[in-house]
Amino acid sequence: GNSVTQMEGPVTLSEEAFLTINCTYTATGYPSLFWYVQYPGEGLQLLLKATKADDKGSNKGFEATYRKETTSFHLEKGSVQVSDSAVYFCALRGNTGGFKTIFGAGTRLFVKA
Amino acid sequence: DVKVTQSSRYLVKRTGEKVFLECVQDMDHENMFWYRQDPGLGLRLIYFSYDVKMKEKGDIPEGYSVSREKKERFSLILESASTNQTSMYLCASSRRELSYNEQFFGPGTRLTVL
Numbered sequence: 001g002n003s004v005t006q007m008e009g010p011v012t013l014s015e016e017a018f019l020t021i022n023c024t025y026t027a028t029g030y031p032s033l034f035w036y037v038q039y040p041g042e043g044l045q046l047l048l049k050a051t052k053a054d055d056k057g058s059n060k061g062f063e064a065t066y067r068k069e070t071t072s073f074h075l076e077k078g079s080v081q082v083s084d085s086a087v088y089f090c091a092l093r094g095n096t097g098g099f100k101t102i103f104g105a106g107t108r109l110f111v112k113a
Numbered sequence: 114d115v116k117v118t119q120s121s122r123y124l125v126k127r128t129g130e131k132v133f134l135e136c137v138q139d140m141d142h143e144n145m146f147w148y149r150q151d152p153g154l155g156l157r158l159i160y161f162s163y164d165v166k167m168k169e170k171g172d173i174p175e176g177y178s179v180s181r182e183k184k185e186r187f188s189l190i191l192e193s194a195s196t197n198q199t200s201m202y203l204c205a206s207s208r209r210e211l212s213y214n215e216q217f218f219g220p221g222t223r224l225t226v227l
Contacts, residue, residue, distance in 0.1 A: 034215055043117070043203055043218035044156075089155065093214075100171070101216055105155035 002027045006090045006104035013080055014112050021075040021107045023064075023090035033057075033066055033073040034091040034101070044089060047075075085111045116140075117219035119204055125225045132191040134222050136204030143209035145187035146216065147171075147179065150201040162187055163209065194226045 007022040025033065032051045036044040048057030050066035050073065057064050062077045073090060090104040120135035138145065144163050148156040148171075158171030160179040168179050176198060180188045187206075191198055201223050205216040 036218075041220075043220045044205075044216075045218065046215045049215060100158060100161070103156040105153060 002031065002092055002094050002102045004090050004092050004102050004104040006088075006107055008105070009087075009108040010110055011107060012110045012112065015082055016079045017111075019075070019077040019080045019084075019109070021088055021090075021109070023073045023075065023104060025071050025073065025090075025092050027071075027092055027094055029095050031092045031094045033064070034093070035062070035064055035073070035075050036089040036091055036103075038087045038089065038106070040086070047088070080109070080111045082111045082113050085109055117204055117206055117217050119202075119219040119222050121222050122220060123223050123225075125227065126191075126194050127227050128195060130191075130194050130226075132194050132224065132226075134189040134191075134202055134204075134224070136187045136189070136219055137185055138187075138204075138206040138217070139185065140206060140217065141184070142206035142217070143184075144207045145181065146205040146207075147177075147187065147189045148203045148205065149173070150203055150221070156203065159189065194224075196226050198224065199226045200224060 003026045034049045035047040037047045038044045048059040050057040053068035055066045064073050064075045087106045087108045089106045093101045117138045146161040147159040157173050162168045162181040178190045201221050203221045204219040207216045208214040
């Protein structure tokens with residue numbers, strides 16, 4: 001079945017550092033891929049998405065490229081801020097088999113001033 | 114502004130009590146979901162619904178039931194709460210079909226069962 005694997009956290013960075021959070025997936029067909037973010041005390045919200053191979057999703061300085069050849073969707077940001085401290089979830093929704101979205105375990109990011 | 118609301122942010126119940134968690138969305142979405150979130154385990158799907166009065170079991174339905182009498186409202190019921198149901202519960206909704214439709218989440222209910 002479909003699955004998502006993302007790097008374990010926590011990840012601790014200093015402000016203005018470069019961020020990469022790795023995400024790989026297993027799926028049949030052509031899934032859509034998502035990154036969600038959860039700020040402290042809140043629910044998840046969509047950060048960015050990509051719906052086909054080689055698409056790049058981007059939002060708030062974050063980017064991720066849908067790489068079908070490596071089955072990956074790594075999240076990157078060139079210069080993190082303290083306000084980026086949150087938990088980041090990689091997710092997959094297949095185009096077969098119904099409505100379920102598969103979430104990774106989440107990666108907690110701490111950014112120090 | 115689209116919105117998913119949950120009836121309580123924090124809830125404390127005793128073992129054996131019947132617990133109702135309510136979720137309402139104002140986006141006319143067909144699909145609604147209940148997840149629980151536990152440290153190190155990410156989000157696990159409890160139940161989902163793709164239409165009024167329709168429901169499907171997710172990955173961990175044991176000990177839970179759901180009700181969807183109206184399109185905008187999806188309720189999660191713990192028939193007899195137990196301490197291992199202490200968790201964060203997240204409700205979400207999305208449009209039907211099309212794999213690129215993302216989910217919209219409520220703020221969560223942190224449930225403690227004593």
